[in-house]
Each structure stands twice: as C-alpha cells, then as structure tokens.
Amino acid sequence: xxxxxxxxxxxxxxxxxxxxxxxxxxxxxxxxxxxxxxxxxxxxxxxxxxxxxxxxxxxxxxxxxxxxxxxxxxxxxxxxxxxxxxxxxxxxxxxxxxxxxxxxxxxxxxxxxxxxxxxxxxxxxxxxxxxxxxxxxxxxxxxxxxxxxxxxxxxxxxxxxxxxxxxxxxxxxx
Ligand SMILES: NC(=O)c1ccc[n+]([C@@H]2O[C@H](COP(=O)([O-])OP(=O)(O)OC[C@H]3O[C@@H](n4cnc5c(N)ncnc54)[C@H](OP(=O)(O)O)[C@@H]3O)[C@@H](O)[C@H]2O)c1
Numbered sequence: 001x002x003x004x005x006x007x008x009x010x011x012x013x014x015x016x017x018x019x020x021x022x023x024x025x026x027x028x029x030x031x032x033x034x035x036x037x038x039x040x041x042x043x044x045x046x047x048x049x050x051x052x053x054x055x056x057x058x059x060x061x062x063x064x065x066x067x068x069x070x071x072x073x074x075x076x077x078x079x080x081x082x083x084x085x086x087x088x089x090x091x092x093x094x095x096x097x098x099x100x101x102x103x104x105x106x107x108x109x110x111x112x113x114x115x116x117x118x119x120x121x122x123x124x125x126x127x128x129x130x131x132x133x134x135x136x137x138x139x140x141x142x143x144x145x146x147x148x149x150x151x152x153x154x155x156x157x158x159x160x161x162x163x164x165x166x167x168x169x170x171x172x173x174x
Contacts (some may be wrong), residue, residue, distance in 0.1 A: 008119070
C-alpha cells in the first residue's frame with residue numbers, strides 16, 4: 001500500500017498559522033497539486049479537527065469518487081454525516097485503517113493530517129512517502145507538522161518550484 005503523507009507548511013514547519021485553522025496561506029499552485037495527488041490516491045484519511053476546518057467543503061462536494069476517512073474517538077457522534085464509501089468516521093488505529101482500505105481494493109491512500117494524525121501514522125511507520133509544500137511564510141507559532149518525537153529516514157526523490165516562492169518536496173520514507 002502506498003501511504004502518502006501530504007502537507008503544506010511554513011518555512012518553520014507550521015501546518016496552520018498561529019491559532020487559526022485551515023490552510024488559507026497555501027498558494028493556488030499548492031492547492032492544485034494537492035487536488036491532483038488526492039485524486040490519484042482515491043482514498044484519504046484526516047483527523048476530526050482537520051475535517052472540522054473543511055467540513056462544509058467536504059459535505060458539499062459533488063465528487064463521489066473519493067473516500068474520506070475521518071479519525072475520531074467518537075464516530076457515533078458523526079453518524080448522521082456518514083455516507084458509506086464517501087465519508088466515513090472511525091476510531092480504528094492506523095494499521096487497521098490501512099488494512100481495511102487494502103481489503104477494499106485501494107492501492108494508495110493520502111494521509112491529510114493534521115499533526116495528531118501524521119503522528120499516529122508516523123509512529124506506526126506506515127507512511128511510505130511524503131509530499132510537502134513549503135510556502136514562503138514564517139509563523140513562529142502554530143500547529144507543527146508533527147507534535148511527537150519522531151525521526152523517520154527520508155530520501156529526497158523530487159524537488160520542484162510550484163511558483164517563484166513555493167517549493168514542493170517529495171521524500172521516500174526509508
Ligand atoms: N497545512 C496542512 O497541510 C494541514 C493539513 C491538515 C490539517 N491542518 C491544520 O491542522 C489543524 C488540525 O490539526 P490537529 O493536529 O490539531 O488535529 P487533527 O490531527 O486534524 O485531528 C485531531 C483529532 O483526531 C482524533 N484523534 C487523534 N488521535 C486519535 C486516536 N488515537 N484515536 C482516535 N481518534 C484520534 C481526535 O478527534 P476527536 O476529538 O473527535 O476524538 C482528535 O481531536 C487544523 O488547523 C488544520 O486546518 C493543516
């Protein structure tokens with residue numbers, strides 16, 4: 001299973017600006033890359049707080065081809081929003097999520113964060129590749145890409161400018 005961590009960060013490693021949620025600091029070029037990578041995967045996993053930041057967009061999406069799995073300790077709280085095969089809520093651990101997606105025929109999944117979800121999948125060494133966009137911003141404070149100690153081995157496989165100031169980095173894990 002190809003497990004792709006996707007994130008857009010500031011130069012100082014923040015996923016979000018100060019106390020804000022969402023990725024309004026991401027460039028249009030990053031968002032186009034994000035959509036392309038997600039469509040290629042066909043399945044995504046995100047934390048409940050990330051879902052909350054983009055809830056209206058997800059619930060209003062006409063795209064029925066993408067499975068979005070939202071990780072929460074209280075999946076029953078979101079039962080009314082669930083649409084099997086499109087929007088699913090789970091309290092399963094990362095290994096179980098990946099196994100279940102593989103059993104359903106998915107060959108790749110995009111892990112969309114936030115930090116708590118990247119932490120979980122990193123702790124179980126499940127992420128096989130990272131696609132990280134670095135935007136020309138320095139926030140000083142804000143949610144970091146990982147919030148727990150980690151040090152996975154990363155091998156740079158691609159680096160590309162998305163515009164004059166925005167850099168896309170792809171790393172293989174291992
Ligand atoms: N720049 C980027 O690329 C990017 C990407 C993603 C997110 N973000 C931003 O990052 C922020 C959110 O990140 P975050 O780290 O605070 O939250 P998060 O990872 O999106 O979600 C955290 C939630 O996941 C659930 N969770 C965590 N560990 C769990 C476990 N072991 N079992 C079951 N459920 C578990 C909990 O949901 P419950 O509380 O419901 O139990 C927890 O509150 C937002 O501002 C978002 O916009 C940025």
